[in-house]
Amino acid sequence: MKDRTTLPAIEASRLxxxxxxxxxxxxxxxxxxxxxxxGLLGGNGAGKTTTIGMIMxxxxxxxxxxxxxxxxMAREPYRSLYRMNFESPYVDLPHRLTVRENLKVFGLLYxxxxxxxxxxxxxxxxxxxxFLDRAAGKISAGQKTRxxxxxxxxxxxxxxxxxxxxxxxxxxxxxxxxxHLERYRAEKNATILLASHNMYEVERLCDRVIMMKRGNxxxxxxxxxxxxxxxxxxxEEVFLDIARARRQPKLEKDAAE
Amino acid sequence: MSVTYCPSFSFRRIGAMVLRHWYLLxxxxxxxxxxxxxxxxxxxxxxxxxxGVARQTGTFVAAxxxxxxxxxxxxxxxRGQLGFSMSFLEEMWARNLANLMITPxxxxxxxxxxxxxxxxxxxxxxxxxTIVAIWFFGFNLWGLGVALAIFFANLFLTAWAVGMLCSGLxxxxxxxxxxLAWSLMFILLPLACVYYPVTTLPVWVQPVACALPPxxxxxGMRALVLEQTFRPDLMAWAFGLNVLxxxxxxxxxxxxxxxxxxxxxxxxxxx
Numbered sequence: 402m403k404d405r406t407t408l409p410a411i412e413a414s415r416l417x418x419x420x421x422x423x424x425x426x427x428x429x430x431x432x433x434x435x436x437x438x439x440g441l442l443g444g445n446g447a448g449k450t451t452t453i454g455m456i457m458x459x460x461x462x463x464x465x466x467x468x469x470x471x472x473x474m475a476r477e478p479y480r481s482l483y484r485m486n487f488e489s490p491y492v493d494l495p496h497r498l499t500v501r502e503n504l505k506v507f508g509l510l511y512x513x514x515x516x517x518x519x520x521x522x523x524x525x526x527x528x529x530x531x532f533l534d535r536a537a538g539k540i541s542a543g544q545k546t547r548x549x550x551x552x553x554x555x556x557x558x559x560x561x562x563x564x565x566x567x568x569x570x571x572x573x574x575x576x577x578x579x580x581h582l583e584r585y586r587a588e589k590n591a592t593i594l595l596a597s598h599n600m601y602e603v604e605r606l607c608d609r610v611i612m613m614k615r616g617n618x619x620x621x622x623x624x625x626x627x628x629x630x631x632x633x634x635x636x637e638e639v640f641l642d643i644a645r646a647r648r649q650p651k652l653e654k655d656a657a658e
Numbered sequence: 659m660s661v662t663y664c665p666s667f668s669f670r671r672i673g674a675m676v677l678r679h680w681y682l683l684x685x686x687x688x689x690x691x692x693x694x695x696x697x698x699x700x701x702x703x704x705x706x707x708x709x710g711v712a713r714q715t716g717t718f719v720a721a722x723x724x725x726x727x728x729x730x731x732x733x734x735x736x737r738g739q740l741g742f743s744m745s746f747l748e749e750m751w752a753r754n755l756a757n758l759m760i761t762p763x764x765x766x767x768x769x770x771x772x773x774x775x776x777x778x779x780x781x782x783x784x785x786x787x788t789i790v791a792i793w794f795f796g797f798n799l800w801g802l803g804v805a806l807a808i809f810f811a812n813l814f815l816t817a818w819a820v821g822m823l824c825s826g827l828x829x830x831x832x833x834x835x836x837x838l839a840w841s842l843m844f845i846l847l848p849l850a851c852v853y854y855p856v857t858t859l860p861v862w863v864q865p866v867a868c869a870l871p872p873x874x875x876x877x878g879m880r881a882l883v884l885e886q887t888f889r890p891d892l893m894a895w896a897f898g899l900n901v902l903x904x905x906x907x908x909x910x911x912x913x914x915x916x917x918x919x920x921x922x923x924x925x926x927x928x929x
Contacts, residue, residue: 420922454925457760461919483664483762493753495678497685506681509674510761512664536685552757 408471410435410560410592411456415465418451418616425451427616428465435559438586438593440603440624443613444644449596452613453562456594457487469560481560483511488553489564490546496538500529500548503537504555511556523551527581543574550578557589564596575599579606600637610636612643619643664762671763675771676778679745683782693783697733701787704729705795724883725853726797730788731879732852734780735813735872736843741776742821743839750833759924765915769908772825773818802879805888809875812893815900816871817843819907826914832923852876871899 411433418426426448433439441449454460455467458478466473472480494503501520508516524530527547532540537548546566553561566582567575579602586593597603603610604624612620612627620627620643624636631639641647683689708725749755758768788799799806824842827835849863850872856864867873874896878889918924 418922425922450925451922454922457756459756459759459919459924460922461916479664479666479762479764482760485760487756487760489756491753492756494757495682495748495752495754498678498681502678502681506674506678507757507761509677510671510758510763512668512670512762 408435409433410437410470411594412468412471413452413456413465414467416452416455416462416467417464418448418455418460419463424616426455426462429613429616429618430465431611431618431621433592433594435592436586436590437608438582438595438606440607440610441594441596441613442598442600442603442610442640446615447613448616449613450564451616453487453564453594453596457485457562458482483556484559485562486553486556486558486560487562487564488549488566490549490568491564492549494537494548494552497536499534500537500540500551501533503548504551507552507555513556519555520551523554527551527554542569543571546570546574546578550581554585558591559589560592560594561585562594565598566595567597567599567602575602582606600635600640604636612640614643667764668762668767671761671767672771672774675758675763675768676774679748679771679775680778682748683779690782693737693779694786697737697783697787698790700729700733701726701791702794705791705797708795723797724880726791726795727799727802727879727883728852728876730784730791730799731809731813731872731875732847734784734810735817735846735850737780737783738776738814738817739821739824739843740839741779742772742818743824744779745772745775746821746825747828747836747839750828750836756924765912769822769911772821773814776817776821777814802882805878805882808893809879812871812875812896812900815897815904819900819903820846822907822911826911829911829918830914830921830923832926846870846872849873850876855880869899871896871903874899 409432411431413429413431415428415430416426417424417428429448429452441452443449451460455462456469456474458474461475466475468474469481470484472478474481498506504520504523505516508519513519520533524533527550529544529547529551532544537545540548546569550566553563561582563582567578570578582593583606585591593606595603595606607624610622610624610627611618622630627639628634628636631642633639633642704725708723711725749758791797791799802809820843824835824838827838849859849867850870851859851867852872856867856873856877859867874892878892878896881887881889881892
């Protein structure tokens with residue numbers, strides 16, 4: 402399909418969201434290339450969740466537009482929704498349904514043909530087999546995250562939007578999830594948009610980072626170039642510089658020196 | 659394996675939502691029990707009241723049978739709406755709404771699945787209670803035959819209209835509005851003349867009552883039980899009103915859903 406290779410996966414143009422008098426997202430523009438992993442970073446209230454909401458078609462922009470695979474998500478979301486999926490620890494799956502039942506329902510909603518096979522493959526890859534027939538509300542936090550990821554991968558999305566995918570996980574499980582996301586991107590040339598407060602995770606996974614503060618994009622670049630420009634050792638220090646407005650980035654030529 | 663095509667309407671997606679709620683009902687005996695509990699309690703209350711009235715006043719049994727028929731039809735109306743609203747609220751309680759709204763599930767398919775669930779939930783509770791009514795009080799609701807199907811069709815249309823309004827209000831305003839799911843229908847109880855004829859109401863209230871689709875259904879039920887007369891004129895009037903009510907309910911749901919996207923309540927489900 403032509404648009405899979407030529408269009409950016411996400412294209413936000415002068416995207417504005419106002420709640421009353423305050424702008425949660427303030428006329429931001431950015432594009433996310435197909436096959437990239439992009440981090441969307443910022444402190445609480447920076448506008449990440451609202452931006453993700455507009456990308457997913459859950460929030461209507463006040464003005465501007467966001468297109469996913471060329472489809473305006475406020476006007477024609479269903480042109481792209483079947484190619485996308487989303488995972489967040491703040492959105493749950495029905496607790497009384499078993500893991501298998503939940504995945505089956507979402508498989509049907511996404512129009513999959515061979516759902517049993519797909520569930521079996523996901524169970525194998527994400528190590529769900531042991532609790533596939535247990536109620537989703539009766540599994541551990543780490544298992545829930547893996548199930549939520551299985552839900553997010555059920556339709557093999559071309560765009561995967563992840564909101565803190567490893568929140569509340571132990572380091573081993575978190576590392577395992579990151580490895581799986583890297584493999585998924587490599588195998589499917591999928592685009593991943595990642596909102597996270599874990600700077601180590603962002604440094605490891607992301608090709609590019611968009612920094613937000615009070616609804617604005619305040620910086621944008623590859624993790625290593627941001628670290629160099631701010632003269633810091635890691636992305637966490639860059640994040641704190643931006644959040645606390647305590648250091649300005651060096652000019653490109655200074656950073657190069 | 660990636661999904662490469664997404665039809666604009668799909669019975670499969672509606673089926674998926676019905677399956678999701680069926681799994682939920684199947685896994686929870688308190689939910690199943692609750693579907694039967696109140697109808698059973700109320701059926702016994704109205705059934706014994708009917709017997710008491712008949713014994714004390716010597717009223718013809720058919721006259722008092724209107725109590726039970728009225729109870730069953732009111733319960734179909736109330737539980738039809740409650741079944742719609744509760745299935746919707748289950749998604750809110752489960753914090754699953756955002757998951758659904760980012761799938762290819764269209765809002766119209768979501769609404770149709772809620773309608774299907776309202777029928778299923780009502781029947782799960784209703785069937786055993788109507789059978790007990792035959793056994794205990796000799797009252798066979800199903801004996802009303804085709805007329806019963808027409809009564810039910812009209813009552814479901816009203817129930818879905820009110821259910822869409824309630825669900826839309828919860829979508830737009832958050833869980834603080836969930837109490838409407840239980841209470842909104844009761845505003846119709848005195849005005850829809852469930853247990854008495856329209857002429858019982860003050861003259862100035864009667865036009866209001868006649869603008870409510872269930873009023874015509876309950877009047878039609880009394881004509882059938884008391885006079886063995888089916889009144890197609892009343893059913894046509896009820897259906898005409900229901901078309902307007904249903905359109906208003908659907909409009910309100912889609913308008914409030916649009917409002918929910920504008921105020922961001924789909925990503926911040928709560929009070």
